[in-house]
Amino acid sequence: MGLTISLQQLKKTNFDSIQSLNDYLDQISMQVRVALDSCQWEKAEQLLNKILTILPEHLVALSDLAYVKRKSNQLEEAYAISLSVLAIDPNYVKILDSLTTTCYQMKRFEEALHYAKRSIRLKEQEAQQSTHLYSLPTAVPTGLSKExxxxxxxxxxxxxxxxxxxxxxxxxxxxxxxxxxxxxxxxxxxxxxxxxxxxxxxxxxxxxxxxxxxxxxxxxxxxxxxxxxxxxxxxxxxxxxxxxxxxxxxxxxxxxxxxxxxxxxxxxxxxxxxxxxxxxxxxxxxxxxxxxxxxxxxxxxxxxxxxxxxxxxxxxxxxxxxxxxxxxxSRNLDGKSKAFPEFPLSDIEKIPYFHIGMIDIGALHTSIYIKDKQAKRVRWYLKNEQDETICTYDLDVRSSERVTIPLPYFYSLKIKEEKWHIHTETLEQ
Missing domain, CATH: 3.90.550.10 (Spore Coat Polysaccharide Biosynthesis Protein SpsA; Chain A)
Structure with a gap:
């Protein structure tokens, strides 16, 4: 999380050199990454505020804080922090992407679209300057293999x-x-x-x-x-x-x-x-x-x-x-894309919130009740109408008696319709 700062800025901190400050920032940033990866939002916020107390305009820390606020469903705060980052650097693509998601969740769709298009344009401009370039074969690709x-x-x-x-x-x-x-x-x-x-x-x-x-x-x-x-x-x-x-x-x-x-x-x-x-x-x-x-x-x-x-x-x-x-x-974010062709409508495209790339488990959730209150680890079985096992997995049980299982939409729909069912057995108490 190193950041170039002036000697005058350094004097406002308790560090005696830029190197010692950057070492501290790197140490905190590693802890932040662990907290973010494990969805410990409160801990991540505390760590990020340590950085922002020293460097209140640290773009990476501010961007991560906006992300934490959004994941904690504090959308207004996430939005305000994101705008403050944009005021410091209008071309900071990380915050443009963050603002896109925040505005979308706030149902400010036109504003979200505005930031998404800006993000794509800036990334395109950067890519045009890249030296990571391979030559393409001279032949025209011929389509699918027969194999x-x-x-x-x-x-x-x-x-x-x-x-x-x-x-x-x-x-x-x-x-x-x-x-x-x-x-x-x-x-x-x-x-x-x-x-x-x-x-x-x-x-x-x-x-x-x-x-x-x-x-x-x-x-x-x-x-x-x-x-x-x-x-x-x-x-x-x-x-x-x-x-x-x-x-x-x-x-x-x-x-x-x-x-x-x-x-x-x-x-x-x-x-x-x-x-x-x-x-x-x-x-x-x-x-x-x-x-x-x-x-x-x-x-x-x-x-x-x-x-x-x-x-x-x-x-x-x-x-x-x-x-x-x-x-x-489908949104023509770069201004030069094609619309999707016509396609046959199936049960897949009828899934709520469907779009290509959608996380399938997000459309419908399944939770189960753990009858054994002493259970620390259970094995659950998903059964169909004929009582045949579709799948089985082991699950760690924490303090809650009811746990959510991340199942595909069509599985959860069968359970909701009471056609399929789940039963559990205790593996460890």
Whole structure:
């Protein structure tokens, strides 16, 4: 969290040198990152205020404080702090993105759209100055391979949360209907339950276990490894917790006919990023050493923020992608995108709040009552109408007798309709 300051400013603090001040800021910033990643909003606010007491115009600290206020549902305060940052630096894209989300949640939609467009414009200008540029092949891309295994829908999957694991299974099922010419691929590690791996393989998905070297990377980056795979011709990269849809398939088909090397989608006011990490695709043969690019990038970072993958794409990938790209954007944030093509309406597009890239569990929530008040860890089973087990996971129980389970929308809907049910057994008291 270092910040260039004058000697006059330094004299107003209790530090004897700029180095000692920056060392202190770095120490606090690491604690802030832990608090943010673990959703400890009150603790994060206390830490950020330590920095702001010393440096009241510290842009990163102010931006993080605005984020904390928004996550704590203190929208007016988040809005005021964000405007104060904008007054200091009108071109600070991090706060423009934050303001976009804050205004959207405050239902100030036109204002949110204004900030989103400003953010995209500034990021475009920065990308145009980038030296991270690869030459594109001279040949025009020819569309999908006739071999299904060479057309890949690429995912990262790690951890044992049904938010990601069950959506991964659902997406593999959906791909057979929506993307019959494509193959789902999951880059995983040993944190994914073995039963989930078996289910994915049974649905003909490719499962790649990351090796020790790759596993040192942030898991969000694993899905990008497909970009350098010589056994792949065409790829699209998606989020494991977002369902595939016919709306996106229509856009992908439009791109494949366009002769462009890459494809980007944006489908909401808050999609104010040049490349959303789970809403783009392309052809292989452009980035031959993606693993090295990722590794070098991560090694250069002192702190890995929550959007580190998208910043990587913006700074390292987009300048090349921009040479030959078709962009579908329902809000036309950059002023030069295409509208989404017509698409068949299915149950997926009828999900409340639907948009491409939507976190599926957000549409409907499921909670269960833990009868055993002494339970510290339970195993829950989701059963269908025939009392067959759909899935089972272990769950740590804290103080609450009722816990929320992050299930896909269609699962939660079946439970709400009393067609499916959940029962638990105690593993540990």
């Amino acid at each position: 299904k295994a060479r057309n890949i829908i690429s995912y990262s999957l790690f951890g044992d949360s049904p938010r990601y694991c069950e959506c991964a299974v659902l997406n593999t099922q959906l791909a057979k209907q929506i993307y019959p010419e494509w193959t789902c691929r999951f880059y995983v590690d040993d944190t994914v339950p073995s039963m989930v791996i078996q289910r994915l393989k049974a649905l003909d998905a490719q499962v790649f276990f990351v090796d020790n070297d790759k596993s040192k990377n942030n898991g969000l980056f694993w899905r990008f490894l497909v970009m350098s795979d010589p056994n792949v011709d065409c790829f699209i990269i998606r989020d494991a917790d977002s369902l595939l849809s016919y709306k996106e398939k229509a856009a992908v088909d439009d791109w494949l006919q366009s002769g462009k090397w890459f494809h980007i989608m944006r489908d909401g006011i808050e999609h104010s990023e040049l490349i959303l990490a789970g809403m783009w695709g392309g052809y292989t043969g452009v980035f031959p050493h993606i693993q090295e690019m990722i590794q070098n990038r991560l090694e250069s970072l002192q702190i890995r923020g929550r959007t580190v993958d998208q910043v990587f794409l913006r700074e390292m990938i987009y300048p090349t992608v921009a040479q030959s790209v078709l962009i579908h954007d």
